[in-house]
Amino acid sequence: MTKHPAARRDPGYLGLTRSVAALPASDYFDAAHYERELGRIWYRNWLYVGRSSEVREARSFRTFSIGTQSVVIVRGEDQQVRAFHNTCRHRGAALCQAAEGRFPPAGIVCPYHAWRYSLKGELLQTTSKQLPDDFEPRDLGLYGLPVTEWNGCIFVSLSDHPPAFAKNFDLPLNRLDAWHMDRLAVGHRSRKTIACNWKVFWENYNECLHCPGVHPKLAQLVPLFGRALLEPKDDPHWQDHATDQDPRFRGGLRAGATSWTMDGQPVGVPFPDLSAEDRKSGHVYLTGLPSIFIVGHVDYMRIVRILPLGPELTEMSIEYLFLPESLEAKRNIASAVEFTQTVMGEDAQICEVNQRGLHALAHARGVLMPEEYVIQQFQDWVRAELARP
Ligand code: FES
Ligand SMILES: [Fe+2]
Known part of the structure; x- marks a missing residue:
């Protein structure tokens, strides 16, 4: 040339x-x-999960996977969408196996030893006969993640400090x-x-x-x-x-x-x-x-x-x-x-x-x-x- x-x-x-x-x-x-x-x-960074309409009803959820990570996205009784690592605080079992569904009114129950969480991620119940003296349920809520709804679209981040959404x-x-x-x-x-x-x-x-x-x-x-x-x-x-x-x-x-x-x-x-x-x-x-x-x-x-x-x-x-x-x-x-x-x-x-x-x-x-x-x-x-x- x-x-x-x-x-x-x-x-x-x-x-x-x-x-x-x-x-x-x-x-x-x-x-x-x-x-x-x-x-x-x-x-x-912020990742697009799907449309808000996929979790329109209270208690409806969907899971989202990226790399080795799995996230549960759930709409609470208060209409707020929340995201959590799909991991139980007891010994780390995956909480939700389904891609989507609706939690019962009782909340989220771990399939392994049945710890129960609210849709806000609070630990409500364990199945042990007695709790250890120093057990503090407040410290053992689900691992929350940043989540936002924009224009009917749900975005989640796996970082506690994601960049500004518009960035x-x-x-x-x-x-x-x-x-x-x-x-x-x-x-x-x-x-x-x-x-x-x-x-x-x-x-x-x-x-x-x-x-x-x-x-x-x-x-x-x-x-x-x-x-x-x-x-x-x-x-x-x-x-x-x-x-x-x-x-x-x-x-x-x-x-x-x-x-x-x-x-x-x-x-x-x-x-x-x-x-x-x-x-x-x-x-x-x-x-x-x-x-x-x-x-x-x-x-x-x-x-x-x-x-x-x-x-x-x-x-x-x-x-x-x-x-x-x-x-x-x-x-x-x-x-x-x-x-x-x-x-x-x-x-x-x-x-x-x-x-x-x-x-x-x-x-x-x-x-x-x-x-x-x-x-x-x-x-x-x-x-x-x-x-x-
Ligand atoms: S790992 Fe979830 S209750 Fe034991
Ligand atoms: Fe092209």
């Missing part, structure tokens, strides 16, 4: 101007490194307010395991250099993606088309399309409070590292949860959210599901292709190209998290 002449770049250009060394390839499969990431990233989101938390997420209902769910490291998933998500080749349908629907760009200013010569209303340059959906569906037509009742700009763009993304991204379209939302299952295995769960009236009217939402399942399936497949190549003995690390500036930000975040004392 010949050397490039000195490049011209318009002011405001977002891309990298120098090539950047990527993370070491072994960081994507080395078991010890994976354990370190679990400890420093996954056990410290790892890429946009202000009110960016999706117009969708009134807490009122939405889940119309469809899907789950898939991908044979790749969790970082491979996020890196693929953070660039569109692969869009024209990997996502032919998406590249048609969002013509800017078809040019391998995420944002208009990813083009070094974006000013040449600064006022051009063609979606190839300004972003947004192709002419005639309004939603991310097979034919571009909405399938659900459109959200009434979206701005003209959000309707025109057709998608607004909000990402919360390391576990979630949310997309708002004109008639549905998608919540995608990522969970590492191993150094080279990642689970992707997707929830499709609609206005309740869309589901009550039994609208056919298949076209929205099919479209995004196609795109996410293509991503899953290419992530596995990426993962397979990373083991080459000669490949110490990759290189980031101009369009991959968000990957650089992601990798800087990963490095900073790992370096955090």
